[in-house]
Amino acid sequence: MSEKTTSFYDETHTVFGHHHNKLLQWIFSIDHKRIAILYIIVMLCFFVLAISIGLTMRLELFFPGEQILTPDRYNQAFTLHGTIMIFLFVVPGIPAVFGNFLLPLLIGARDVSFPRLNLLSWWFYLIGCMVALVSLFIGPGFADTGWTFYAPYSVKTETNVIFALTAAYILGLSSILTGINFVVTVHRLRAPGMNFFKMPLFVWGLYSTAWIQILATPVVGITLILVIIEKTLGIGIFDPSKGGDPILYQHLFWIYSHPAVYLMILPAFGVVSEILPTFCRRTIFGYRSIAISSALIAIIGYLVWGHHLFTSGMSEWTKIIFSFLTFFVSIPTGIKFFDWVATMYKASIVFKTPMLWVVGTIITFAIGGLTGITLVTLGVNIHLHDTYFVVAHFHYTIFGGVVFMLFAAMHYWYPKFIGKMYDEAKAKIAFYLIFIGFNTLWFPMFFAGALGMPRRYFDYLPEFTIYHQIAGVGAVITVSGILFMLYTLISGIKKGERCGANPWNASTLEWQIDSPPPLENFKNIPYVDFEPYEYEKGEPKHNLYNKIKGVQNEN
Amino acid sequence: MKTNTPEIIYDKDGNPHEIVDFNDDYTASKLGFWLFLFTELMLFGAMFLVFAFFFYKMPDDFQTASGNLNILLGGLNTFILLLSTYFMGIALIHLREKDIDKCKKSIYITIALAFVFLVIKYIEWSIEINHGIYPDSEILNSKSNGEILFFGLYFTMTGFHGIHIIAGIALMIWVLILINKKIVNNKKYVILENISLYWDLVHLVWVFLFPLFYIIGLGG
Numbered sequence: 001m002s003e004k005t006t007s008f009y010d011e012t013h014t015v016f017g018h019h020h021n022k023l024l025q026w027i028f029s030i031d032h033k034r035i036a037i038l039y040i041i042v043m044l045c046f047f048v049l050a051i052s053i054g055l056t057m058r059l060e061l062f063f064p065g066e067q068i069l070t071p072d073r074y075n076q077a078f079t080l081h082g083t084i085m086i087f088l089f090v091v092p093g094i095p096a097v098f099g100n101f102l103l104p105l106l107i108g109a110r111d112v113s114f115p116r117l118n119l120l121s122w123w124f125y126l127i128g129c130m131v132a133l134v135s136l137f138i139g140p141g142f143a144d145t146g147w148t149f150y151a152p153y154s155v156k157t158e159t160n161v162i163f164a165l166t167a168a169y170i171l172g173l174s175s176i177l178t179g180i181n182f183v184v185t186v187h188r189l190r191a192p193g194m195n196f197f198k199m200p201l202f203v204w205g206l207y208s209t210a211w212i213q214i215l216a217t218p219v220v221g222i223t224l225i226l227v228i229i230e231k232t233l234g235i236g237i238f239d240p241s242k243g244g245d246p247i248l249y250q251h252l253f254w255i256y257s258h259p260a261v262y263l264m265i266l267p268a269f270g271v272v273s274e275i276l277p278t279f280c281r282r283t284i285f286g287y288r289s290i291a292i293s294s295a296l297i298a299i300i301g302y303l304v305w306g307h308h309l310f311t312s313g314m315s316e317w318t319k320i321i322f323s324f325l326t327f328f329v330s331i332p333t334g335i336k337f338f339d340w341v342a343t344m345y346k347a348s349i350v351f352k353t354p355m356l357w358v359v360g361t362i363i364t365f366a367i368g369g370l371t372g373i374t375l376v377t378l379g380v381n382i383h384l385h386d387t388y389f390v391v392a393h394f395h396y397t398i399f400g401g402v403v404f405m406l407f408a409a410m411h412y413w414y415p416k417f418i419g420k421m422y423d424e425a426k427a428k429i430a431f432y433l434i435f436i437g438f439n440t441l442w443f444p445m446f447f448a449g450a451l452g453m454p455r456r457y458f459d460y461l462p463e464f465t466i467y468h469q470i471a472g473v474g475a476v477i478t479v480s481g482i483l484f485m486l487y488t489l490i491s492g493i494k495k496g497e498r499c500g501a502n503p504w505n506a507s508t509l510e511w512q513i514d515s516p517p518p519l520e521n522f523k524n525i526p527y528v529d530f531e532p533y534e535y536e537k538g539e540p541k542h543n544l545y546n547k548i549k550g551v552q553n554e555n
Numbered sequence: 556m557k558t559n560t561p562e563i564i565y566d567k568d569g570n571p572h573e574i575v576d577f578n579d580d581y582t583a584s585k586l587g588f589w590l591f592l593f594t595e596l597m598l599f600g601a602m603f604l605v606f607a608f609f610f611y612k613m614p615d616d617f618q619t620a621s622g623n624l625n626i627l628l629g630g631l632n633t634f635i636l637l638l639s640t641y642f643m644g645i646a647l648i649h650l651r652e653k654d655i656d657k658c659k660k661s662i663y664i665t666i667a668l669a670f671v672f673l674v675i676k677y678i679e680w681s682i683e684i685n686h687g688i689y690p691d692s693e694i695l696n697s698k699s700n701g702e703i704l705f706f707g708l709y710f711t712m713t714g715f716h717g718i719h720i721i722a723g724i725a726l727m728i729w730v731l732i733l734i735n736k737k738i739v740n741n742k743k744y745v746i747l748e749n750i751s752l753y754w755d756l757v758h759l760v761w762v763f764l765f766p767l768f769y770i771i772g773l774g775g
Binding site: 179191236242255524527 | 576582706
């Protein structure tokens with residue numbers, strides 16, 4: 001592969017045809033791969049901002065009493081941290097970046113169904129980010145409600161809640177458009193011969209996610225708008241003095257936001273299912289059960305929102321039903337985990353960095369998932385509700401699941417994005433730093449929470465000092481690990497060694513074309529008469545490289 | 556790949572398979588728009604859910620409040636909207652039959668009817684507001700909880716519907732421009748088709764809003 005090929009970095013389609021200006025070529029590009037890169041740049045900037053806010057909060061909590069933040073600022077800090085992490089980073093993260101880049105490659109398409117709409121989604125995303133940022137600097141400052149914007153406080157508070165809500169609404173719109181694009185792409189643009197059960201599992205994850213985006217996001221959108229209308233006009237829907245019901249807000253909010261949790265984790269599970277077979281050198285165990293469990297998680301995910309409201313005053317029967325349904329989610333999730341472990345059983349595993357992240361996430365997400373079972377048990381929930389136990393559980397699933405998988409994806413598809421390789425040894429050090437830091441940071445919180453440390457508190461009783469201090473040390477380790485990882489990845493762009501089309505010897509379609517891929521991906525679209533992840537004696541069964549590139553076979 | 560002949564590949568047995576191109580994919584455009592309409596349904600659906608929740612809690616207050624609305628104007632608006640949908644559909648038929656002039660005329664009539672709808676809505680709102688009934692007004696706040704919520708929801712939901720009407724007008728003007736530029740024609744009409752689908756949704760939402768806000772008052 002020594003000949004110089006033109007990749008999507010060299011040429012592109014834009015909304016207005018062709019541009020000579022390099023910058024305009026990027027921000028008006030309708031190529032799905034460029035849009036993915038636009039997303040990741042903005043996203044990582046906000047991620048770094050959000051972790052620095054998180055670190056600030058940890059430093060504040062290092063000793064009891066006031067250190068560097070006033071209580072009001074602390075409230076704004078955790079709201080900003082949560083809002084950025086959820087709405088700007090974790091929810092769009094894997095689908096917008098890796099979904100955009102890989103979905104067409106994985107199903108053998110030249111682009112998504114609506115390339116212009118795809119760019120529009122990014123623009124909406126950027127506008128949403130800007131609106132959120134602006135509210136930091138004007139008026140009384142960023143919202144102090146927590147990322148859930150619970151009424152009635154969000155209606156009463158003087159801070160810029162309206163800005164934050166508008167931002168979340170615009171980001172939701174962006175997410176809906178991406179979802180529509182992906183569903184249509186999967187239905188229309190699969191390469192001939194690729195039926196649903198020949199799609200790579202990451203595509204299954206994205207497809208299930210896209211449906212949640214389409215069906216759930218509008219509900220939160222209108223809910224947020226109702227809060228805005230309540231704040232500006234006082235229509236009374238969430239105001240008990242006018243007959244309204246603040247609990248109604250919680251219902252409406254979680255009808256979306258609980259499915260949104262699965263919206264975050266399903267693509268992450270998809271990433272695991274891509275990486276495992278490649279580094280285990282064998283077909284994934286239980287392909288169909290993994291695929292169907294994604295859809296099942298998406299469906300059941302709609303029915304469990306009530307478990308956020310156990311202490312809000314619901315009828316006992318409702319609580320029991322919601323508790324039962326929530327237990328039910330663990331079944332398809334468990335199926336996935338057993339399939340992954342079965343794939344690794346007696347496999348000859350290659351422990352490259354992406355695989356390390358996968359193993360790491362199997363550990364951390366298992367802890368997060370099992371503590372989720374603890375939390376959804378009714379009696380226990382009353383005790384643990386709104387304590388640090390929830391904070392720990394949440395970060396074990398979302399950071400230990402979604403963000404770890406985002407990191408795994410960043411390493412696994414790095415050669416496909418860049419065409420070069422990162423420094424393996426440094427990347428491994430970064431993994432161990434983050435993994436150790438992560439567990440030091442959040443594991444003590446399970447104890448603090450069980451002993452009664454409430455979440456979102458600015459101050460605490462002296463007996464909790466030790467947990468906060470261990471967590472503080474963990475935070476510093478985690479942040480330095482993340483920065484080291486980003487440094488490793490970014491320096492690989494310049495210094496990395498060129499890699500071929502398929503450095504991991506993987507079996508799915510995206511590895512069968514050049515790295516980085518050319519504009520419009522496939523010269524000749526393949527006929528897919530094989531399953532994904534077919535391995536024979538540790539090697540991929542199909543090598544389509546020349547066939548898809550349209551080069552005559554030399555031998 | 557910019558040619559009109561579809562790209563074909565062959566499987567091992569030599570059977571031909573057509574490759575779907577992502578440009579100008581009629582089915583994709585339709586499917587995508589249907590999905591978008593789903594999101595609209597979820598958006599209005601959530602508001603209907605809120606309405607149902609409060610209606611169930613305070614049915615008597617809701618009936619009393621509903622009695623204050625002008626059912627004649629509301630009914631007239633229902634008629635106007637249904638009529639406009641008819642013309643929207645006719646426009647599509649004319650376009651398919653290459654009758655561009657009649658198509659454009661039908662769209663003009665639809666736009667005009669949509670404006671009439673908005674004007675009547677404006678008159679209705681003005682009447683309420685002149686009576687001192689608007690969100691958070693003193694007169695409204697002195698009424699029962701159910702009535703406050705009824706009018707809160709009335710202004711919110713009809714307001715949202717109104718925004719959709721305005722968006723519809725903008726879309727129709729856009730499609731007129733595209734027809735003039737011959738981008739939308741009797742071969743490529745998916746944009747007009749989607750806009751008329753959208754207009755169907757807008758009138759369908761109104762068909763639910765009308766009985767919920769206007770007719771329940773008759774029961775009292």
